[in-house]
Amino acid sequence: MVEMIDGRKVAKEVNAATKAKVEELAKKGVTPGLAVILVGDNQASQRYVHMKEKKAVELGINSIMKTFPADVSEATLIDTIKSLNNDSAVNGILVQAPLPAHIDEQKVIETIKPEKDVDGFHPINVGNLFLNLDKKYPVACTPKGIMTLLEKYNVNLDGAKVVIVGRSSIVGKPMLALMLNANATVTDVHSHTKNLKDYTRDADVVVSAVGKSNMLTDGDFKPGAYVIDVGQNLDENGKLVGDVNYNPETSKIGYITPVPGGVGPMTIATLMQQTVEMCEWSL
Numbered sequence: 129m130v131e132m133i134d135g136r137k138v139a140k141e142v143n144a145a146t147k148a149k150v151e152e153l154a155k156k157g158v159t160p161g162l163a164v165i166l167v168g169d170n171q172a173s174q175r176y177v178h179m180k181e182k183k184a185v186e187l188g189i190n191s192i193m194k195t196f197p198a199d200v201s202e203a204t205l206i207d208t209i210k211s212l213n214n215d216s217a218v219n220g221i222l223v224q225a226p227l228p229a230h231i232d233e234q235k236v237i238e239t240i241k242p243e244k245d246v247d248g249f250h251p252i253n254v255g256n257l258f259l260n261l262d263k264k265y266p267v268a269c270t271p272k273g274i275m276t277l278l279e280k281y282n283v284n285l286d287g288a289k290v291v292i293v294g295r296s297s298i299v300g301k302p303m304l305a306l307m308l309n310a311n312a313t314v315t316d317v318h319s320h321t322k323n324l325k326d327y328t329r330d331a332d333v334v335v336s337a338v339g340k341s342n343m344l345t346d347g348d349f350k351p352g353a354y355v356i357d358v359g360q361n362l363d364e365n366g367k368l369v370g371d372v373n374y375n376p377e378t379s380k381i382g383y384i385t386p387v388p389g390g391v392g393p394m395t396i397a398t399l400m401q402q403t404v405e406m407c408e409w410s411l
């Protein structure tokens with residue numbers, strides 16, 4: 129029977145450690161601050177941002193929300209970011225993706241000071257990660273949270289065959305760098321890959337970040353494999369499901385992250401953890 133990788137449990141541990149750090153900082157009169165910029169009325173984005181705000185408040189992090197209508201100008205967003213860059217009470221700035229089509233998302237990201245880029249999306253931070261530099265810099269929260277999860281479950285990545293499905297800037301590419309930095313043998317497969325499942329079937333660890341339900345099923349994995357399901361999809365009944373469709377009773381998958389309750393809580397816990405780390409680095 130397939131075993132569950134409990135993201136909620138590990139996220140609770142990470143959040144407890146973050147809260148303890150916030151309490152230490154409070155003794156020095158310091159409160160970490162996280163600014164979140166939300167544009168438009170995308171329901172999934174609103175839901176994520178609400179969860180982030182709630183968790184920040186719960187952990188004692190100062191949450192600064194900036195919401196804008198979908199027709200906000202790029203100049204207004206850029207001015208907002210510039211003023212947050214100069215606000216010493218703000219340690220992390222996050223612009224919830226996706227942005228409306230009239231806004232150049234890359235230009236917006238590049239306006240964030242690299243030291244405040246809590247998502248790790250700025251080219252300077254992406255470069256730091258790919259070069260595996262030994263210094264303090266933020267890393268994309270979903271892949272970083274996945275690494276924490278694998279570490280807590282004592283998964284040995286050194287020399288492991290890791291297959292990443294998807295090559296987005298938010299998950300696939302930073303995941304690839306983190307796995308390479310952990311000495312895994314990494315393959316990234318995507319929409320142009322021929323015979324994609326030949327790769328997943330040969331992997332010790334599969335990370336699926338496609339955003340398509342039924343993308344992978346039981347027969348697409350090696351028996352005993354670790355499967356990290358990053359998918360957050362709504363099925364035909366409006367139920368949240370991942371990319372992987374499997375039978376928990378009969379599956380030969382070794383370990384899998386459930387959806388919900390796997391990667392999702394880890395992303396938020398990592399965002400809070402990183403906000404507090406960035407506050408510490410700034411002192």
Ligand code: GUN
Pocket residue numbers: 222223224225226247269270298
């Ligand atoms: N949209 C989906 N995932 C993310 C994320 O991790 N960060 C931001 N800023 N937007 C997202």
